[in-house]
Amino acid sequence: MRLATARDGTPFVQLTYSGELAHNDQETFRATRSTGAPPGARRPRGIAKTWDASSGREALVMVFETTRRRPHFSLEYVVSYDDGRTWGDRGVVYVPRGRNRDAGSPQIAACRGGRLAVVFMTDEDVEEPRWPRNAAIKAVFADGLDGGRIRWSEHPVLVHAAPAHWPGVLCTAEDEVMAVYEQHGKPMGRLLRVID
Numbered sequence: 001m002r003l004a005t006a007r008d009g010t011p012f013v014q015l016t017y018s019g020e021l022a023h024n025d026q027e028t029f030r031a032t033r034s035t036g037a038p039p040g041a042r043r044p045r046g047i048a049k050t051w052d053a054s055s056g057r058e059a060l061v062m063v064f065e066t067t068r069r070r071p072h073f074s075l076e077y078v079v080s081y082d083d084g085r086t087w088g089d090r091g092v093v094y095v096p097r098g099r100n101r102d103a104g105s106p107q108i109a110a111c112r113g114g115r116l117a118v119v120f121m122t123d124e125d126v127e128e129p130r131w132p133r134n135a136a137i138k139a140v141f142a143d144g145l146d147g148g149r150i151r152w153s154e155h156p157v158l159v160h161a162a163p164a165h166w167p168g169v170l171c172t173a174e175d176e177v178m179a180v181y182e183q184h185g186k187p188m189g190r191l192l193r194v195i196d
Contacts, residue, residue, distance in 0.1 A: 046118070046169075047084070048110035054147040057081050061145060063093055063118050065104035070095075073102040073131075075120055079148055089148030094140055094156065096124035102131040103138075111171035114144030115194045118152070119159060119167040119179045126162050136162040137181045139169070141194050159190055 047062045060080040065073040075093035080086060096103040106120040121135035128134060138156035159167070159179045167181040172191065180189045 046107035048108040048116065050110040050114055050116065050145055052145045052148065053114065059145055060084055061108060061116065062087065063106040063108045065106065072100060073104040075103050075106050077150060079145065091150060093118055093152055094120065096122050098124055101129055104132065105166060107167055107169045109169040109171045109177050111174050111177065111194060113174045115175065116142040116144060116150065117169055117177045117194055119169045121165060121167065123162065132165065134162050135165060136160060137164045137167045137179065139179060139192055153195065157192060159192065160188065
């Protein structure tokens with residue numbers, strides 16, 4: 001959910017969420033003054049407002065989990081330059097290592113200065129994958145959006161070992177974020193330095 005201001009100065013609230021219709025059928029919904037869905041995006045989990053370094057244009061970056069590249073979940077992003085009315089410039093955030101492994105439930109934060117952080121769940125390091133029960137929390141970072149593209153860090157930072165679930169992230173400084181998540185029913189948090 002985000003509070004935003006339209007180009008004409010009118011404030012609005014925009015909510016983007018997933019409808020879990022079945023274990024293999026989920027749709028994306030967006031509610032503002034009307035309802036719609038970004039085309040081609042499945043299971044969005046986070047949207048952040050930033051700008052494109054090449055053009056200086058304001059942009060939204062949405063991260064979500066998808067099975068587009070393989071039968072298991074990986075993470076991708078899409079970019080909007082018109083307050084979420086249309087989405088394009090799609091790219092990969094993270095693909096888990098190993099067979100039959102997943103990465104999902106991402107959240108994104110855009111810090112002052114343009115740096116980006118994404119936290120997510122993954123079972124890529126556990127001996128026995130049981131998605132999503134046996135997942136850890138990891139994070140990847142980027143310097144920002146440039147020409148519709150984002151170059152994410154190749155090696156994720158382990159935030160918390162499995163089992164940990166349902167992360168969130170917020171910027172606490174230009175080069176620092178707080179990752180929050182749940183473990184055994186208790187809320188947890190950890191400060192992370194934004195690296196690229």
